[in-house]
Structures are given as structure tokens and as C-alpha cells.
Amino acid sequence: MLTVEDYGQIRRAHRDGMSIRAMARAFHRCRCKIREALAHPQPQGYTRTKDPPAPKLDPFKPIIDGILKADEQAPPKQRHTAMQLFRRLRGEQGYVGGYAQVRRYVQKHRRDRRETFIPLAHDPGQRMECDFGHIQVDFPDGRRQVAVFVAAWSYSNCPFTVAMPTERTEAILAGMVEAFEFFGCAPREAWWDNPTTVVTKIFKGRERKPHERYAALASHYAFDPLFCMPASGNENLTWNTGSTTCSAASPLPYRRSGTSRSSTRIYALVA
Numbered sequence: 652m653l654t655v656e657d658y659g660q661i662r663r664a665h666r667d668g669m670s671i672r673a674m675a676r677a678f679h680r681c682r683c684k685i686r687e688a689l690a691h692p693q694p695q696g697y698t699r700t701k702d703p704p705a706p707k708l709d710p711f712k713p714i715i716d717g718i719l720k721a722d723e724q725a726p727p728k729q730r731h732t733a734m735q736l737f738r739r740l741r742g743e744q745g746y747v748g749g750y751a752q753v754r755r756y757v758q759k760h761r762r763d764r765r766e767t768f769i770p771l772a773h774d775p776g777q778r779m780e781c782d783f784g785h786i787q788v789d790f791p792d793g794r795r796q797v798a799v800f801v802a803a804w805s806y807s808n809c810p811f812t813v814a815m816p817t818e819r820t821e822a823i824l825a826g827m828v829e830a831f832e833f834f835g836c837a838p839r840e841a842w843w844d845n846p847t848t849v850v851t852k853i854f855k856g857r858e859r860k861p862h863e864r865y866a867a868l869a870s871h872y873a874f875d876p877l878f879c880m881p882a883s884g885n886e887n888l889t890w891n892t893g894s895t896t897c898s899a900a901s902p903l904p905y906r907r908s909g910t911s912r913s914s915t916r917i918y919a920l921v922a
Contacts, residue, residue, distance in 0.1 A: 661688040707748035733757040778805040779838035800826030820848045837872040
């Protein structure tokens, strides 16, 4: 078996002008092996081209595939484990094979269907992520939780935060306008995590029906109103919101006048 050092010698000999026939004689290898060393910088590991035969499990694979397919619509904690599948096959279908075969097949099936994520790189000014966080503010009549609008650039993570009296649509519109004025520009894309104050209806995939007033804002500033996929943790925006509100609200904000029931804006923060 050729080692990495052998591959290096063959490739250097080819670099120096030695022919494949001459290298085969010099290194005592067949020409096929020489060509393989020239095609790859190091030995390639063995790759199985097809699954080994499993005469006891093969008749039951369509049943397993059907159960796993049905599990895709079930809550994650109520899906079959490999052991539960094994017990069902033994008790309901007359399977006489071992548990290890079932476990390996289930693992391969789930690995092949696992969603793949690619790290994203955003251009400056391309994407802004928006969300609401919460902080505690001291008023003369006591401490109260306050909603904070957060807008951050995906390229630089540079945030803008402003406290709002509510999380209603008018607060969202006002917060986004202040963010655009602070940064001096509007993004090409503004992303939200599907709040009902912004999205009135969720369709299949990424299709949404945005709130009429939010759609008007997007038209005015010419940005694309985009939204995360439901129940997709990799697209969740709360990591940015939580870290930003925690850093912006330390030390604890205090309002000297008014009450916690005031309808005016409570406290403004720019990080």
C-alpha cells in the first residue's frame, strides 16, 4: 500500500519530467497506481459504493421508512427511537434479526435526511435583522418591564436599540424609521421572526402576507420585507436581541418623571 511519502515521490518525479512508464519501473508499481498517485495528493480511503446485504432486515426496510416518514410530522419528542422501532418490528411484524442492524439503518436514514447549513456572508448594507427584547426600567412608582426595539446589521452586528411603550405595529414602524435615520440609510433586506404585528398570514415556504402598514413602509424605503422560516432555530434572531438588550440596559435605566402607565416613549438607547 502506498503511503503519503510514496505519493510525494511519484508526484515530484512527474514534476521533473519522468514518464508514467519510467515511474512504474522505478517505483515497482503498476501504471494504474502511478496514475492514481498523480490524480490525488494522498491515498484515498475506502468508500463503500453500496450497503452490505442484510437478508433479515431488507424485507422490513419499507416498513421502517414508512414509520420514519410519518415521524417527520410528529413532535420531536414523540418520534420513534431505534429501540422503539426494533420492538415494534419484533412484536408486530415478526422480525427475527438483531437490534444493531435496525439502529445502524435508522442512523443512516436520519443522517441522509439531515438539513445542511452553510455559513452566510452578508455584504455591507444588505441585511438588517429586527426584533423586540425586554429590559427592566425603574419608574418613580416602581420597576416595570419595557419592550425594546432592536435593529442590527448582519454584516457588522452593529445594533440600534430604542425602548418603546408597546410592541404594536405603530411601535415597529416608528422604531425602524428611527433606526434608518440613525444609520443614515435603509437596508436592502429587513428580516423579522414572523410576529403577528408584521405578518398577517404565513404561507408555505417563505411566502408571507405582511401587514398593510408594514408593506407601505417597505415600499417607501424600498427594502425587501423578508422573514425567517417557522420553527427553524438556525434562523432565529433572538441571540442578537438578547445580547444587545443586556449590554444596553446596564446599569439599570431610571426614568425620573412620569409613571409606568405613561403612553410616551420611556427611554432611548443607542449601542
